[in-house]
Each structure stands twice: as structure tokens, then as C-alpha cells.
Amino acid sequence: MRYDSLLDSVGHTPLVGLPTLSPSSEVRLWAKLEDRNPTGSVKDRVALGLVEAAEKEGRLKPGDTILEPTSGNTGIGLAMVAKLKGYKLICVMPENTSEERRQILRMYGAEIISSPAAGGSNEAVRVAKGLAAEHPDWVMPYQYGNPANALAHYHGTGPELLADLPTITHFVAGLGTTGTLMGVGRYLREHKPDVRIVAAEPRYDELIYGLRNLDEGFVPELYDESVLTTRYSVGAHDALRRTRELLAAEGVFAGISTGCALHAALGIARKAFEAGQSADIAFIVADGGWKYLSTGAYEGTLDEAEDRIEGQLWA
């Protein structure tokens, strides 16, 4: 496939069947390989969408500084887009994110401001909002509340999925900013009203939920509960176990958040199989495992891996 530039190559990712993990020829699992994007994650779609929307609205001109709270992938995608389009980038990132993400960001020339580990991305959002108020000349796309995030999936990921899998019955993705689920979910529902949209939410360990009080909780402005059929909480043990199964059974080397989505997808597949129904279940492989090697998630026993990623933002 030929493209005029790296930016033009964002999206158009393969959808691959998982014949070993699928329970039968009637209940099939399909993986959308978003790690095949230019910087290796689904967030390239979002980064390009956010920047192009800001350009169209006249909020960004060459030389401007972009500020964004991110746990990593959105930042890396933005860093690539910013480099190619001539913007500066400052990422606010929780300090408990993997070293690889920081190295990649620095390589692209982005500046990193660390936010406290306790509180996870909530803190990054809070710090970024503070900085944005202090520096009105910086442009904050704000992935958690910017419709361009969900629209990147509404115009890209959703149509690609439906074209490749017209018989789709379920769509499963990790829940973070909620952009993937909102965008793909809305698109698929418009074309297949009976499709089930299922969120798989990473359940971290206690440090990440270290709020001072419940009023400091956070629900992304993009989140619209009515788009979802249901929502599962998946802990580190199951996410790690499924990430390893995906590699062992199907050869796909994915990041840990993919194990989270696969866990939910396998639960749906088992239920459909037991009920004698047919199903085509597609889920998102958000990124590859490369950026998480230093966490120790891929070595030793599952229990050891679980201990090693304790306190980390693994999705």
C-alpha cells in the first residue's frame, strides 16, 4: 500500500481472525490491529483528528505549542503529528508510566511534565488544566472532551470494521477517554442497530484510585452511557493472562490493555457458544507489547508479572 506521507498512512489497519481462540466456526473473534499505525497505537487516529480539527477551527498555526494530558499513546501520536506539522508539544504524564513511553516522546522532541503517580490520569488532567489556564497561548486539544477524538473513530475505525466484517455482532474495546467506544459505537449502531457495544475497563490497584475524596473522581466529558450495551471491569491478572494467551495461541504480541479487551471478548464468546448463538466479535488491539517490556509484564509467572506492574498505569 502506497501513501504520500506518514500522516496519510494513519488507519486502514488489518482485521485478523483468531481461529484458535474462537470457540467455533459460528462464534468467531476478530482482532483489529491498531498497533499497525505509524507510532504503533490506535491513538495515531486520535492525535491526527485532534490536530486537524484545531487547524480547521483556526486554533493552531505553525510554531504553536500543544499541551495535552496523556498516559502515553496519545502523547506519542501527537508528538509524531506535531513534529511533521511544525508544532511544539508538552505532555503531562503520570510518573508511573513506562520508561519506553518517555524515551519515545523525548526522541520526537516533546517536553514531558510529570504528574503525581497517586491519582493516575486524574492528576495529569488536573495539572494540564491548570497549565492551560496559566498559558492561554498554548493549545490543549483535550482528548477526554474533544468530539474530534470520537469522530476519528466514527469516520475511520468504525467504517473500516463494518466494511471488513459486515456480519459483526459485538464490538469490544478498552475504556479510557471513551473515544473509541463512542465513535465506533455510534457508527456501528447507525448501520447495525442490534450490534452490542461492550466496554472493558482496566481495574488498577489501589494507588491509582488514591483520591482524597469521591468528588475528585472523573468521567470523561465524551462519555455517553447510552452508546454502550454494557461495561466490564477487568483486573491486572486477567489482562496479563489474556495478553499472554493472545501471543501463545494466535501469535499477536499486544500491550496489556488489549488483554483487558480480549478478556471481555472471550466472556461474550463463551456465552454465545453456550447459548447456541452465532457471533462475530471484533475487539481492538490498541498497541503492541514493545513499550511495556521494561515493566516485566511478559516474563516469569503471571503472579510475578502482576506484582511487577502493581502501581503502574498499564493501560
Added chain:
Amino acid sequence: MSVSVSIPTILRTYTDGAKRVEAEGTTLAALITDLDTRHPGLGDRLLDAGELRRFVNVYKNDEDVRFLGGLSTPLTDGDAVTVLPAVAGG
């Protein structure tokens, strides 16, 4: 009947530091009423004007109760309920 309820760090002041407590109720609403009897004040942290608070997520066997009937979600013996504050991902 008994349901195991996992309590987040931030609410353990109501459970004498216990991470997991037992309670009874055939619906989530009844369970929260029972929880509040055993751990006074806890109910008010979960509910606001008779609804689940915006930044409180409750899961029955790992599924979000907001998709299972909310406070009317039926519970049976051996179910596991998890309470978590809503936090940002991404």
C-alpha cells in the same frame, strides 16, 4: 444469603479499614441499606438523592450495575460487588 463487597481505600474509614465486607440484600438498593446499617454513613457516600453518585462505580461480578438495572440490580448469594471511584484512563 451473603454478598461480598469490596470497598475502595477512600471509603474504608467507614469499615474500620476493612477491604472487603459482607452484607445482605436481594437488590443493590437493599444491599446498600444493609451496608449503611452495619457501617453508618457509608450509604450516603454511595448515594445522592436516591441515585448512585456520579463518581461512584459499582460492579456486580465485574459488570457495571448501571447496565444491569442500577439500584434494582438483583443479587444472589455468593455474588461479588465491587465499589470503585471513577477515574480517568487514556
